[in-house]
Amino acid sequence: MRSALAALLACAALSAAAPLHAQMREAPPIAEDPALEARVMHLSTELRCLVCQNQTLADSNAELAIDLRNQVREQIKAGRSDEQIIDYLTARYGDFVLYRPPVKTTTVLLWAGPFVLLLAGLAGLVLTLRRRARAQAAERAGGVDAAARERAKALLDEPGGRA
């Protein structure tokens, strides 16, 4: 009983200490200027981490991402605009660093592709529906043509048929 209680206490102590410990390890000097930090984070969500390529700079904890965030922070402090900072990074890492690729001749397909596919799909749908409606209308109008009628009759009248 006593050992169980001790274990419980130890668990409680650990769980109380763990988040504190994590905070101590992770807390960079954020609080200095929340507005600055908000801008760094906002800009970082627009930028791609080049190491773990499906993450933004804001999400990534790769060392390069931390360095690049520091660069962004320094440059904001130095009074540079968002465009200037983005230019700084694209000059070094190319358009790939942008999470939202710019519209250019090389990226037209990327941007327009989904819409082209959507239009093609819609066009296909409309055509199919129209064709089907026409076929149904023809049927309703008794529009089975004479030749087909003749063939059906021949089949029905066939002597020795299964029926």
Add this chain to the structure above:
Amino acid sequence: MKKFLLPLAVLVVVVGFLGVGLKLNPREVPSPLIGKAAPPFSLPVLHQPAKTVSNTDLKGQVWLLNVWASWCVTCREEHPVLVELARQKVVPIYGLNYKDKSDDAKAWLKQFGDPYVMSLVDEKGRIGIDYGVYGVPETYVIDRDGVIRYKKIGPVTPETVRDKILPLVKQLKG
């Protein structure tokens, strides 16, 4: 039969795209720096920390800049290739020791051999950012005018040396 032609054609096109996609390496981000002047630097020399060397000191020759670090596992894989290339004395190789501890770096060179004319120390990785480094090792070929002509991301292999670096160096020198 005709009914299947269109889906089959679509399938063939999709398979074609996927096939090409398999061969592409998403890690290789084309560098915007090719054809541009190598970004300026002025950095201490690994073995003579009191001395600094800048990019203008290296103008007038075709040279390689190899970004390496002692913590980088792939650099070990690439290192014998660089040692062999240095032995041929066709083109000088300068190292950029990226975000490393100088003592570790020196020990590493002692252990594996030093192919570099000198290694420059980029302790904070700032120059690395200027060069668009995102995965060590990276290697640049820089011409007489200080223009970056080629960039290899990842380890330099004997094939890279034979098919890319040596022909390019020859052309730039010629």
